[in-house]
Amino acid sequence: MNDETETPVPPSDSPPGQTPIMPPAGPRVAPPSAAPMPEPAPPAPAASGPNPNAIVQVNNLRKSFGNTHAVDDISFSFDRGQIFGFVGPNGAGKTTTMRVLATLEEPTSGAAYVDGHSVVQHPERVRNLVGYVPDLLPTHSDINVEEYLDFFARAYGLRGEERDAAVHGVMEFTNLLGIKEKLLKALSKGMKQRVNLGRALIHDPDVLILDEPAAGLDPRARVELRELLSLLAFEQNKAVFISSHILTELTEICNGVVIIEQGRLLETGTIDEVTDRARNFTILRLRGLDPMDELRRNLLELPYVTGNVRTVGESLEVEIEGGDEAAADILAELTRRGLRICEFRPEAANLEDIFMSITEGKVQ
Amino acid sequence: MKFDALLDRVGSRLNPIVVKEVRQAVRSRLVIGVFFALLLIFALIALFVSWFVATDLINLNSYNSGYGSGYYRRSTLGGGMIFFMWIYGVIAFATLFFVPAYAGFRIGFERSGQDPDLLFITSLKSGSIIRGKASVAALLSLFFISAALPFMAFAYLLRGIDIPNVLIIMLLTFITSCTAASMSILFGAVPTRNKIGKVVVLMMALCGLFLLTGFAIGFAAAIMSEGGFTSLFIEVFGGTGSLGEVFMGIGIALGLGAAIIWLCHSLSSALIAPPPSNRIMPVRICVTVCFIILSVILLLLDVFYSTGGGLAATITIGSVLFGLGMLLSICEREHPGPRVAARIPRNRLSRLLAFPFFTGSANGIIWTLGLGLITILLTVAYLVIHHDIDPLWIIATWILYIYAYCITALLLRRTLFKNVFRPAHTWLIALILISLVSLVTFFFSDILFSWMGMSINLPYGNLGKFLVESDERDHLAFALVWAILVSLFWFPVAFRQIEAFVPPDEDAGRLPEMGAGAGTPAETTTANADGVAG
Numbered sequence: 001m002n003d004e005t006e007t008p009v010p011p012s013d014s015p016p017g018q019t020p021i022m023p024p025a026g027p028r029v030a031p032p033s034a035a036p037m038p039e040p041a042p043p044a045p046a047a048s049g050p051n052p053n054a055i056v057q058v059n060n061l062r063k064s065f066g067n068t069h070a071v072d073d074i075s076f077s078f079d080r081g082q083i084f085g086f087v088g089p090n091g092a093g094k095t096t097t098m099r100v101l102a103t104l105e106e107p108t109s110g111a112a113y114v115d116g117h118s119v120v121q122h123p124e125r126v127r128n129l130v131g132y133v134p135d136l137l138p139t140h141s142d143i144n145v146e147e148y149l150d151f152f153a154r155a156y157g158l159r160g161e162e163r164d165a166a167v168h169g170v171m172e173f174t175n176l177l178g179i180k181e182k183l184l185k186a187l188s189k190g191m192k193q194r195v196n197l198g199r200a201l202i203h204d205p206d207v208l209i210l211d212e213p214a215a216g217l218d219p220r221a222r223v224e225l226r227e228l229l230s231l232l233a234f235e236q237n238k239a240v241f242i243s244s245h246i247l248t249e250l251t252e253i254c255n256g257v258v259i260i261e262q263g264r265l266l267e268t269g270t271i272d273e274v275t276d277r278a279r280n281f282t283i284l285r286l287r288g289l290d291p292m293d294e295l296r297r298n299l300l301e302l303p304y305v306t307g308n309v310r311t312v313g314e315s316l317e318v319e320i321e322g323g324d325e326a327a328a329d330i331l332a333e334l335t336r337r338g339l340r341i342c343e344f345r346p347e348a349a350n351l352e353d354i355f356m357s358i359t360e361g362k363v364q
Numbered sequence: 365m366k367f368d369a370l371l372d373r374v375g376s377r378l379n380p381i382v383v384k385e386v387r388q389a390v391r392s393r394l395v396i397g398v399f400f401a402l403l404l405i406f407a408l409i410a411l412f413v414s415w416f417v418a419t420d421l422i423n424l425n426s427y428n429s430g431y432g433s434g435y436y437r438r439s440t441l442g443g444g445m446i447f448f449m450w451i452y453g454v455i456a457f458a459t460l461f462f463v464p465a466y467a468g469f470r471i472g473f474e475r476s477g478q479d480p481d482l483l484f485i486t487s488l489k490s491g492s493i494i495r496g497k498a499s500v501a502a503l504l505s506l507f508f509i510s511a512a513l514p515f516m517a518f519a520y521l522l523r524g525i526d527i528p529n530v531l532i533i534m535l536l537t538f539i540t541s542c543t544a545a546s547m548s549i550l551f552g553a554v555p556t557r558n559k560i561g562k563v564v565v566l567m568m569a570l571c572g573l574f575l576l577t578g579f580a581i582g583f584a585a586a587i588m589s590e591g592g593f594t595s596l597f598i599e600v601f602g603g604t605g606s607l608g609e610v611f612m613g614i615g616i617a618l619g620l621g622a623a624i625i626w627l628c629h630s631l632s633s634a635l636i637a638p639p640p641s642n643r644i645m646p647v648r649i650c651v652t653v654c655f656i657i658l659s660v661i662l663l664l665l666d667v668f669y670s671t672g673g674g675l676a677a678t679i680t681i682g683s684v685l686f687g688l689g690m691l692l693s694i695c696e697r698e699h700p701g702p703r704v705a706a707r708i709p710r711n712r713l714s715r716l717l718a719f720p721f722f723t724g725s726a727n728g729i730i731w732t733l734g735l736g737l738i739t740i741l742l743t744v745a746y747l748v749i750h751h752d753i754d755p756l757w758i759i760a761t762w763i764l765y766i767y768a769y770c771i772t773a774l775l776l777r778r779t780l781f782k783n784v785f786r787p788a789h790t791w792l793i794a795l796i797l798i799s800l801v802s803l804v805t806f807f808f809s810d811i812l813f814s815w816m817g818m819s820i821n822l823p824y825g826n827l828g829k830f831l832v833e834s835d836e837r838d839h840l841a842f843a844l845v846w847a848i849l850v851s852l853f854w855f856p857v858a859f860r861q862i863e864a865f866v867p868p869d870e871d872a873g874r875l876p877e878m879g880a881g882a883g884t885p886a887e888t889t890t891a892n893a894d895g896v897a898g
Contacts, residue, residue, distance in 0.1 A: 066786065102485050106640035106701050120702040121868065127485050134481065139474075142391040143384065154380035155486035160372065199482070 054079045061110035070096040072263035085250035085257040086243035093263040094243045102132035131200030135212040137192040146180040156203040170198040190221030210242040247352040287315040287343035381496025413447040444522030455512040459505045459541040460577040467501040468548030490637035501545030539621040546628035553635040640703040682739030690770040693728025694790040708867040726861035736763045764843035771850040
């Protein structure tokens with residue numbers, strides 16, 4: 001267990017001299033523009049089940065609001081140097097779980113620990129270890145970027161030179177130095193999200209929790225955010241927990257994933273573990289010369305097909321149980337039925353396929 | 365250099381909310397616009413009044429019109445006084461309307477976003493957020509008052525008002541402004557889910573501020589008409605108008621302002637604090653301390669000056685507080701959440717003293733019974749001083765009735781309506797119960813029996829009848845029996861809550877050792893919204 005949770009070695013391809021002088025608080029690496037993006041997902045240690053050494057541990061967590069069980073008995077863990085994706089349909093309980101970890105909600109039962117401290121018994125200790133980025137952007141009026149960050153530095157109890165260094169370090173890291181005098185309301189969404197991230201990093205937390213940080217950002221802002229998160233996890237050895245609906249993006253930067261639906265845990269583990277466990281099904285991409293509806297109808301009659309048939313352009317994407325043998329049987333059967341198949345391509349399941357396969361799109 | 369370092373150190377230790385809000389205020393077009401508008405208006409007023417005096421359109425001195433007496437004696441004000449009143453009207457609007465409204469709007473606006481959440485994951489507490497907001501409102505008031513002071517001095521030169529009276533008026537205005545800002549912040553902190561609710565809260569706050577501004581201007585006019593604060597004091601309260609009495613009057617105003625500000629801050633903090641905290645504690649401490657101080661002061665005044673009205677007012681306040689306290693307490697859940705439980709004192713005596721101040725229905729009911737006991741003691745004191753036993757009967761019956769109704773509602777919610785009403789709605793059961801009993805007794809006594817020609821009065825349980833009729837002793841006996849009966853059912857529930865009022869184990873917050881079940885030693889189980897342990 002311990003071996004499996006070793007912190008991954010951060011990529012060492014950052015040229016020396018590009019890392020700025022470390023401030024007493026605040027992030028400790030160069031801005032993304034100054035350092036090449038680290039390897040997206042280094043060989044990840046397993047961190048799925050209860051792991052006493054993981055920095056974040058969630059054990060049998062439940063949270064109810066009246067008769068609604070927003071979170072229903074979920075357990076997972078992840079460690080420093082990891083980026084864990086948190087995936088689920090809208091209303092699955094992601095935000096509630098994140099708010100529990102950020103000490104904003106009290107669990108109905110179960111436990112959650114950050115660096116060994118219970119979010120229930122010692123919330124004030126946890127708050128010093130966690131940076132939380134909610135899914136809303138800052139709305140303060142008549143305040144500029146530097147003052148906003150200075151305010152939160154004060155709110156975290158940083159004083160004097162330590163506070164100044166933290167604010168400067170964060171602005172440098174998130175590339176905000178050039179716009180530090182700008183009012184918050186004059187910023188673009190991408191810039192506001194950078195400010196949001198800077199705010200969460202101002203007290204140099206070990207764990208960063210981000211709720212839908214990429215929502216509404218343009219492609220460039222997303223790439224920049226991804227780079228920042230990779231730096232935080234793989235160079236600064238922070239634990240990053242991020243919820244997002246853009247699964248392809250998560251696959252690119254995450255070591256691990258937690259998938260929930262209707263408050264229940266469906267899958268958790270490193271990306272490799274999860275995809276390994278999903279090896280019992282395959283995604284087939286087919287294109288035929290016959291009408292698509294007929295092809296779909298025939299496919300749904302076959303025993304291997306699970307029922308997930310999607311239209312992707314002019315092709316159909318089908319989820320089947322089994323591997324190559326099942327795919328070969330399906331092709332043979334379709335041909336036997338007289339259907340003219342011009343494209344038939346089995347593909348390994350990715351995170352998006354796994355998500356579609358194991359969730360039902362139900363909300364509470 | 366040393367001074368700069370000292371300033372830096374002081375600045376570092378300032379409430380972060382104050383620093384942020386002051387920065388926002390000085391950058392706000394609204395605040396700066398109002399400030400410059402004030403200066404412009406003051407200048408225009410000075411210009412016009414000077415011109416009117418110079419051209420003899422108004423007299424420089426006040427004179428007796430010869431009609432009326434007392435308050436109306438100086439019905440014709442001189443130029444200086446007119447000038448002062450205009451300046452004061454403008455500054456009253458700025459400090460008693462604009463500043464509180466600005467403070468209330470700001471917190472209301474921030475409540476609608478996620479800002480409070482972000483603050484609660486820092487080291488800031490809800491109390492310091494509210495104190496910060498109120499401090500900024502006080503600073504803004506001072507800022508506006510300071511802008512008016514040179515013009516006030518000009519009013520003195522125009523023989524309008526002397527400097528001590530200017531200072532007294534501005535001091536009282538400042539206190540009122542702080543009080544109004546605290547009340548406005550309280551309105552801003554009220555959680556409103558829909559637009560109608562927001563509009564209702566907004567209208568209430570604005571109406572309150574308008575009334576307050578009007579009252580303050582009227583108060584200043586009264587001081588002017590009476591020829592100073594001391595004269596007005598003698599006119600209203602009597603006495604000799606000695607310096608001691610004047611200071612006592614100012615002291616009472618200060619004390620009253622401080623008590624209202626404290627209460628508003630406690631309530632506002634409770635409203636914005638996240639649910640898993642012991643939000644009720646500051647409110648209960650504030651109410652207890654203020655009520656005890658008020659009771660002691662008015663009791664002493666009654667003993668030495670026989671001012672029975674004050675003590676009677678305190679008894680009335682106590683009775684109202686008892687009713688509100690009971691209605692709120694029965695709506696609380698039965699067991700504190702683990703985060704609140706972690707703050708239960710480990711020392712047995714401290715735990716005993718802390719019990720009524722923690723969240724929980726039994727805790728709240730016991731605290732409210734404490735308030736009821738103080739109120740009863742005050743009525744006993746009233747009996748001793750004034751030889752009047754009626755208040756004792758009335759208050760005792762009132763307390764027993766409210767207790768019986770509320771406990772009955774609590775027991776009904778726990779048993780019959782467990783799946784219908786949430787604990788937070790128990791007050792509704794109590795009110796329905798009061799209405800139902802009143803209607804039934806009214807129907808039998810005043811309609812049915814009367815129609816049947818029978819003279820049977822059935823007033824029991826009818827709060828309306830109890831308050832208007834004078835058969836308190838019958839009501840008292842009935843309420844006492846009812847209270848004893850419901851207590852028999854409620855005491856075991858309360859006892860279980862008292863037993864469960866213990867802090868968690870020292871190592872509850874630690875991560876379980878390897879090999880132990882996931883979360884076993886530190887596993888938390890909190891009461892859910894139904895008050896049932898999850």
